[in-house]
Amino acid sequence: MATSQQVEVDGRELKLTNLDKVLYPKASFSKGEVVDYYAKVAPAIVPHLAGRALTLRRFPEGVDDTEAAFFEKRCPKHRPEWVKTATVEAGPRAGDIDFCVCEDRPTLVWMAQLAAIELHPSLSLAKAPDRPTVLAFDLDPGAPADILDCCRVGLRLRELFDHFDLQSFAKTSGSKGLQIYVPLNNDAVTYEAEGEDGEGTKPLARAIAQLLEKQTPKEVVSKMKKVERKGKVFVDWSQNHRRKTTIAVYSLRARERPTVSTPVTWDEVKRALERDDPDSLAFEAADVLERIDEHGDLFAPVLELKQELPEL
Amino acid sequence: MARAIWSGSISFGLLNVPVKLYSAVARRGISLREIRESDGARIRHRRVAEGTEEEVPYEKIVKAYEITKDRYIPLAKSELEALAPEKSRAIEVKDFVDLEEIDPIYFDSPYYLGPADGAERAYSLLARAMEASGKVAIARFVFRNKEHLAAIRPTDGVLTLTTMRFADEVVPPDELEDVLPAETPKVAKREVEMAEQLIESLTRGFDPGAYRDEYREELLAMIERKAAGEEVVVAPVDEGEPTKAPDLMAALEQSIAEAQGKRDGGARKPAARKKPARAKKPAAKKRSSSRAKAKSSK
Numbered sequence: 001m002a003t004s005q006q007v008e009v010d011g012r013e014l015k016l017t018n019l020d021k022v023l024y025p026k027a028s029f030s031k032g033e034v035v036d037y038y039a040k041v042a043p044a045i046v047p048h049l050a051g052r053a054l055t056l057r058r059f060p061e062g063v064d065d066t067e068a069a070f071f072e073k074r075c076p077k078h079r080p081e082w083v084k085t086a087t088v089e090a091g092p093r094a095g096d097i098d099f100c101v102c103e104d105r106p107t108l109v110w111m112a113q114l115a116a117i118e119l120h121p122s123l124s125l126a127k128a129p130d131r132p133t134v135l136a137f138d139l140d141p142g143a144p145a146d147i148l149d150c151c152r153v154g155l156r157l158r159e160l161f162d163h164f165d166l167q168s169f170a171k172t173s174g175s176k177g178l179q180i181y182v183p184l185n186n187d188a189v190t191y192e193a194e195g196e197d198g199e200g201t202k203p204l205a206r207a208i209a210q211l212l213e214k215q216t217p218k219e220v221v222s223k224m225k226k227v228e229r230k231g232k233v234f235v236d237w238s239q240n241h242r243r244k245t246t247i248a249v250y251s252l253r254a255r256e257r258p259t260v261s262t263p264v265t266w267d268e269v270k271r272a273l274e275r276d277d278p279d280s281l282a283f284e285a286a287d288v289l290e291r292i293d294e295h296g297d298l299f300a301p302v303l304e305l306k307q308e309l310p311e312l
Numbered sequence: 313m314a315r316a317i318w319s320g321s322i323s324f325g326l327l328n329v330p331v332k333l334y335s336a337v338a339r340r341g342i343s344l345r346e347i348r349e350s351d352g353a354r355i356r357h358r359r360v361a362e363g364t365e366e367e368v369p370y371e372k373i374v375k376a377y378e379i380t381k382d383r384y385i386p387l388a389k390s391e392l393e394a395l396a397p398e399k400s401r402a403i404e405v406k407d408f409v410d411l412e413e414i415d416p417i418y419f420d421s422p423y424y425l426g427p428a429d430g431a432e433r434a435y436s437l438l439a440r441a442m443e444a445s446g447k448v449a450i451a452r453f454v455f456r457n458k459e460h461l462a463a464i465r466p467t468d469g470v471l472t473l474t475t476m477r478f479a480d481e482v483v484p485p486d487e488l489e490d491v492l493p494a495e496t497p498k499v500a501k502r503e504v505e506m507a508e509q510l511i512e513s514l515t516r517g518f519d520p521g522a523y524r525d526e527y528r529e530e531l532l533a534m535i536e537r538k539a540a541g542e543e544v545v546v547a548p549v550d551e552g553e554p555t556k557a558p559d560l561m562a563a564l565e566q567s568i569a570e571a572q573g574k575r576d577g578g579a580r581k582p583a584a585r586k587k588p589a590r591a592k593k594p595a596a597k598k599r600s601s602s603r604a605k606a607k608s609s610k
Contacts, residue, residue: 071351071352071353072351073351093349097350160568163568163572164571204560207560207564208564210561214565224536224539224540238539238540
């Protein structure tokens with residue numbers, strides 16, 4: 001059924017097509033519902049995307065057809081003229097790429113119309129691609145480890161940052177893991193350390209991951225290799241790189257159900273652990289909209305808080 | 313436990329030793345995938361009929377022999393199968409020869425032979441007898457639909473089997489006479505002596521472990537560095553970089569220990585988390601006091 005309709009979103013004209021196409025077959029979640037979710041979550045997600053080069057992960061044939069899915073760094077040529085882009089150097093071979101930049105609801109809806117289910121922004125702003133605004137850790141459980149194991153590691157990270165008087169924030173990856181963000185919003189910070197006492201997020205993140213691994217080698221692994229991850233939490237420090245992206249807070253994930261990368265409070269993390277309840281940290285599109293109504297944007301401080309990297 | 317890739321028996325005369333064949337080579341190549349440079353999309357190869365975009369399913373594809381350009385003799389799978397050598401489970405020993413007689417150019421792939429269940433005694437007996445005679449068995453056997461020639465050798469009670477090339481598979485040097493020397497040009501005796509001396513000085517016992525596939529190691533190292541987010545443009549490896557990380561980790565560890573010491577000693581444990589005052593501070597660098605602040609703000 002090829003349905004097509006012209007809509008107006010915040011004064012912008014948009015054509016939406018195939019809204020009844022089911023993108024999440026196991027949850028019967030349609031493209032219309034994806035568009036609806038992004039339209040509603042716009043006030044919360046847009047500030048986290050604004051000014052950042054965005055990589056889209058598109059699923060034109062739904063989440064189950066990963067063959068048809070693809071990452072798209074180059075902002076599609078057929079975009080409306082009002083969609084903003086930013087030119088960022090994407091590597092010695094890829095050269096400069098015009099990335100999409102999302103600063104408003106119409107752009108978000110247009111991306112949803114492209115079946116861009118997952119939004120992966122840079123950790124830095126496009127105007128300063130060498131300066132991360134956060135230090136990020138992606139805690140990825142290797143089965144049979146699960147999100148509760150990630151919670152344990154997450155709490156240790158929080159405690160570690162406590163020692164340095166730094167606030168940290170947690171969000172679910174929307175998939176299997178947990179991600180910890182330390183807001184920086186500080187011009188002195190770069191990804192790579194420069195000189196002896198540079199302020200690199202990457203070397204620091206790596207050292208922290210190695211320290212966790214050293215303290216509890218049975219629970220934590222800091223190396224990439226898949227084989228070593230079994231039953232452990234992989235503390236992925238390597239996302240702290242100018243060319244890497246991390247799933248956006250409030251982005252849908254292409255899992256069986258329309259789960260969302262959702263900010264959680266440290267109390268919720270502790271409670272999930274105490275009650276041995278991993279499901280309490282799984283949120284779908286509708287849950288997330290409710291949570292935002294109730295708590296507002298728990299991740300707002302990640303954009304505002306200015307913090308310094310610890311001096312070692 | 314290693315998995316046998318073939319089983320049968322070594323037979324010669326009245327002797328029959330049931331054995332299993334195991335690969336002696338760990339394939340350590342690195343398989344690389346193809347992706348589109350711009351966005352990392354996987355490249356799929358599709359079988360299409362030439363001149364069209366039509367994809368041809370696997371079961372519709374047959375092999376053919378090209379007799380002249382664009383003229384093919386198709387060979388059905390059933391026809392090829394009918395020709396395959398009769399499946400036999402015997403490694404038939406034809407002759408015993410001295411190892412030195414075999415030019416290594418004939419050797420192909422190495423395997424281990426292990427005893428089949430219950431044949432351990434016969435296997436050991438054969439291995440010991442061959443070791444005592446110092447001979448290599450030349451045998452024929454059918455493996456993977458192909459007739460093979462093989463050399464069986466004992467080493468420390470274990471039989472190894474090395475498949476061999478048939479004589480007509482090896483190119484004789486005179487077929488390459490335009491590039492390989494056919495007759496010996498005159499060389500000065502002194503030069504030969506010098507070369508011999510050089511060879512002598514480089515002669516040592518053969519240690520296979522002394523030679524490694526450095527290309528493979530470098531490729532792996534490069535992949536790891538790239539996976540770790542480092543942009544790798546040229547090959548040279550900065551030796552200083554890898555050692556830096558552990559130092560930073562040690563510094564981190566020490567720094568935390570100090571912070572802990574201060575807390576446990578002087579100040580109270582942090583109770584409720586409140587926003588530290590410095591959070592709103594501009595990003596000016598005042599590093600010397602940052603550790604002290606960790607305490608004072610609580």
